[in-house]
Structure formats: structure tokens, C-alpha cells
Amino acid sequence: MDLSFEDLRKELKNKNLRLSHQRLKVLEFLTNNRIHPTVDQIYRGLHKDIPTLSKTTVYNTLNALVDAGIVKPITIEDNEARYDIATQDHGHFKCEVCGNIYDFDINISAFNPSDLDDFKIKDRDVYFRGICPNCKK
Amino acid sequence: MDLSFEDLRKELKNKNLRLSHQRLKVLEFLTNNRIHPTVDQIYRGLHKDIPTLSKTTVYNTLNALVDAGIVKPITIEDNEARYDIATQDHGHFKCEVCGNIYDFDINISAFNPSDLDDFKIKDRDVYFRGICPNCKK
DNA sequence: AATTAACTTGTAATGATTACAAGATAGTAA
């Protein structure tokens, strides 16, 4: 169900976004590094390949991709945004010790609380926090 | 099931936190204004009564109350933190038009995804986004 | 009433994100 890198190129075309070198590299990084990276991690990760890359471009690119629905921001961090390729629904668990963010399966779209019958729900996020197996030892 | 203001005083005592005027006023504001206010809203709301109040104190107070488990931060906003009296589990819905955050009933503690069997879960948040009934018109 | 650790306050520092303007480039059409 995950999108291939070719699918992502097509997604950009569909949304009338240019396939700039920087955008494709950001998408490639997110595809190959499923760690919900911060802006800084993306910037540092790409800087080797693209020495002229500006951090502003990483911000601009991520904002454009989020607006286009291709990338999903993860706001489980209070102090800095993290990013994920928009894929099937899943929850996020943040370990308070190592800081890693783990995916977990959960059928979020099945939640339709009656309190929200008259609301238009566009987005559902499930964020858990605690300690991961590695850090419990 | 909601905590009374007197209960909150006792909670502070239990946690060995001083019952300073500013802390009690912050708790009173959160009790009386169930709108998940920002730091700035709390500051402006209390400034009438306490003209000497510093915004740093609002930050310090909220951090202390969050550490003590009396107040819960709501990080549905990417750009600024919001705060809620820690009470029974419930979900939060943010309207993308008016910006209001609504509570809704949902039994979050019942979610125990098998992917997290080996994780220690300390905190569960459910954040929905969309358009509220008022703004749908 | 005296004592003192904890708290409050104002100011300065920090750090993430955005605004802006000038130069570069992707995509299109001749």
C-alpha cells in the first residue's frame, strides 16, 4: 500500500507542482528514512548530495508537499515538527527516553464519535507516549 | 468527575507545590475557561486581576502543573501550546476555520494496539481536525 | 517574628519558522 517513488513523482505532476531536484530529493529522503525526521534531519541528510541546499527550501518544500496532501506533519513533538510520507492510517508512539517515534497499526478511520456527528472530520491523529521496549531495560 | 477548585488546591499540596497566588489564579482560569487556552490567552485573562503578572510566570506555572500531572498540554496546534485541566480521557477536535478546539467523548484508554504490547504506554492523545457545525454553514 | 527554599519578575537569549527580494530553473511553445 506504500507509494513508490515513481508514484510520488506522478502525485507531484497531478498537483501541478514542479519536479524540482530539491523536491524529489526531499521525497526520496522521506521514502528511504522512515524515522519521521525533523526539518534539520532532512536538511543535514541532503546537504551531502546538494551542498547549495538552503534550509528555507526544506521548509518551503515540506509546506508545499503538506498542502498537496503528499506529506503529513506529525505534531507529537511540542518543540519541532516532524514529517511522514502520507500513507495509510496509523498511529504514532513517541518514546520519552530515546525520542524515537514508532508507527503502530490502528484503524483510526473507524472512529466516529457521536459527539462529532455534525462535524466534518478531515484528519485524525492518534499520538501515544511512553517508553519503548529498548529503553525499558 | 471534574475536579473542583478545592480538589486542585489539595493536588498542589500533595505534589509539594506552593499555593502561590499566581498558581491558584492560573488553575482558576483553566477551570472557568474550558477553551484550551494558549499561554497568551491565560496571561491576558489574568492580567486584569494581577497587573504585575509576568508571562514568564505563566510559562513556569504551566510547566510545573504539567510536570505534576494537574494540567495537560494539548499539542494539536503546531505553532503554540494549549492547556487543559487534566481530567478524564477525551478527544480534541480543532476547527480549521474558527480555530476553536472542541472536546469529544472517546474511550482512549481502551486502545491497546497489539503492535505496542512490549511498550509502556503513559499517555494517549486523539486529535481530530476539520470543520465545526457553526462554520459549515 | 525569623528563616529560607521556592517562587516571581524583567530582560536577554535561544531556536524554530516565516517574509522577502534577487537570481535560477522547469516546463512549455515556437
Next chain:
DNA sequence: TTACTATCTTGTAATCATTACAAGTTAATT
């Protein structure tokens, strides 16, 4: 291919929320 232009990238400066720090104040205990 070449020319054109809207879009994109880049560096710098600005913004805004939050924290660090040091000096003065206060809640709670004796």
C-alpha cells in the same frame, strides 16, 4: 533548440514562542 516566464530556490533578516538567568519577593515552617 531556443526563448519565455511562472515557479522555485536561496540567503538574509525578521518574527514569534519559549527558555535562561539573576535579583527581588513570598509561602510555609520554626
